[in-house]
Amino acid sequence: MARNLVLAVSAALLAARAAQAGENGRVVRLTLAGPHAPSGVRTEVVVPPGWKPGRPAVLMVFLHDGWGSQRSFRRHGLADLALGMMQGGALPPTLIASPRHRGTFIVDSPRAAMESFVADDIVPALERAFPGAGGSRERRVVWGISMGGYGALKMALRHPDAYGRAGALAPWVMRLSWAAYERHRTWLGRLLLEPVFGRTREDNRFDANDLFRIAAAADPSGVPPLIVRTGSRDEWEPGALELEALLRERGIAVDAASLPDAEHRWADWRREAPEVLRFLTAGAAAR
Numbered sequence: 001m002a003r004n005l006v007l008a009v010s011a012a013l014l015a016a017r018a019a020q021a022g023e024n025g026r027v028v029r030l031t032l033a034g035p036h037a038p039s040g041v042r043t044e045v046v047v048p049p050g051w052k053p054g055r056p057a058v059l060m061v062f063l064h065d066g067w068g069s070q071r072s073f074r075r076h077g078l079a080d081l082a083l084g085m086m087q088g089g090a091l092p093p094t095l096i097a098s099p100r101h102r103g104t105f106i107v108d109s110p111r112a113a114m115e116s117f118v119a120d121d122i123v124p125a126l127e128r129a130f131p132g133a134g135g136s137r138e139r140r141v142v143w144g145i146s147m148g149g150y151g152a153l154k155m156a157l158r159h160p161d162a163y164g165r166a167g168a169l170a171p172w173v174m175r176l177s178w179a180a181y182e183r184h185r186t187w188l189g190r191l192l193l194e195p196v197f198g199r200t201r202e203d204n205r206f207d208a209n210d211l212f213r214i215a216a217a218a219d220p221s222g223v224p225p226l227i228v229r230t231g232s233r234d235e236w237e238p239g240a241l242e243l244e245a246l247l248r249e250r251g252i253a254v255d256a257a258s259l260p261d262a263e264h265r266w267a268d269w270r271r272e273a274p275e276v277l278r279f280l281t282a283g284a285a286a287r
Contacts, residue, residue: 024049024083024087025046025047025048025049025051025079025083025086026046026047027044027045027046027047027074027079028044028045028047029042029043029044029045029070030043030045030129031043032097032099032121032122032125032126032129033121033125034117034120034121034122034124034125035120035121036108036113036114036116036117036120036121037112037113037114037117037121041099041100041101041117041122042070042099042100043070043097043098043099043100043122044070044071044073044074044097044098045095045096045097045098045126045130046073046074046079046082046083046095046096046097047095047130048083048086048093048094048095049083049086049087049093050093051093051095051132052132053130053131053132054131054132055093055132056093056132056133056135056139057092057093057094057095057130057132057133057134057139058092058093058094058095058133058134058139058140058141058281059094059095059097059123059126059127059130059133059134059135059139059140059141060094060095060096060097060140060141060142060143060280060281061096061097061098061099061118061122061123061126061140061141061142061143061163062078062096062097062098062142062143062144062148063098063099063101063106063118063142063143063144063145063147063148063149063151063152064098064100064101064102064144064145064147064148065144065145065146065147065148066102066105066146066147066172067102068102068145068148069100069102070098070099070100071098072098073096073098074098076266076269076270077270078270078273079096081270081273081274081277082094082096082277085274085277085278090274090278091277091278091281092281094277094281095126095130095133095134097122097126099117099118099122101114101118101148101151103192103195103196104196105147105150105151105193105196105197105209106118106147106148106150106151106154107196107197107205107209108205109195109196109197109198109205110195111195111196114151115151115154115158118142118151118155118162119155119158119159119162120159120162123140123162136164137161137162137163137164137224138164138283139164140162140163140164141163141164141165141166141167141280141281142155142156142162142163142165142166142167143166143167143168143169143227143276143280144167144168144169144171145169145170145269146169146170146171146172146236146264147172149167149168149169149170149171149172149173149228150168150171150172150173150211152166152167152168152171153166153168153171153173153211153226153228153243154209154211154214156223156224156226157211157214157215157218157223158214158218160218160219160222160223160224161222163224164224164225164283165224165225165226165227165279165280165282165283166224166225166226166227166280167226167227167228167229167276167279167280168226168227168228168229168240169228169229169269169272169273169276170229170230170231170234170236170237170262170264170268170269171228171230171236171240172236172239173211173236173239173240173242173243174236174239175210175212175239176197176206176207176209176210176211177206177207177210178198178201178204178206178207180206181193181197181204181206182201197209211243212242212243212246215243215246215247215250215252216246216250218250218252220250220251220252223252225253225255225279225283226247226252226253226254226255227254227255227256227275227276227279227280228240228244228254228255228256228257229256229257229258229259229272229275229276230256230257230258230259230262231258231259231261231262231263231264231268232258232259232260232261232262233261233262233263234262234263234264235264236264237258241258244256255279259272
């Protein structure tokens, strides 16, 4: 408890320093802890231009791709893009937090309780550290790219009360089951998947984290507005299109489009990011 209190106070001090950094915004690096991550999760936060603690702002959580880190949003130009949109009036003041979740698949496992951290812990920690950001479901949004898109879809479908809008750009979508995995078991799967999804049929977490099963169990009336963008040359698009069809069949609205000639790469993701950002903040304007 004492450790968490120190982390929260430190984060608040960092937030205050960020708010005084000038009109161009700033990136703050901090560690956020919570009941599901007592040791903390390294996080980078983009602070809106001219924002100060107490002023309203949309609270956005960005989930990076499978090979990325908490630095991906900044390193690949999305921080500058978002700040430019805020300065130009295309986005309301938006505080954007990117937690490091590499190797977790945003799944609760012996490696990390990352799904629960993103669903339950990160928002309260950020709202304590940056008072004025978020404050209601309508002003909390989540999105991700590739593996992060998978995680954002899980938030919308399994934890619909956590965020008011969700987005997935080139999401990793495929049917997950122990039976399918066992038929095609490889050394790479043993290295990357089994520490998270389990090594035996008895302890496996594939089925429980299959988006199709999660979508089938979701309450359509509670799912927040969704945006999904895929690329026509992206290897994961077929799974995403199949999931979109299931969502519509269940009465879950989704703003979806396939981008011609787009591949699973940052160059294409950057081009589509402004539309995703506008969608996510359209119903979450800071008041």
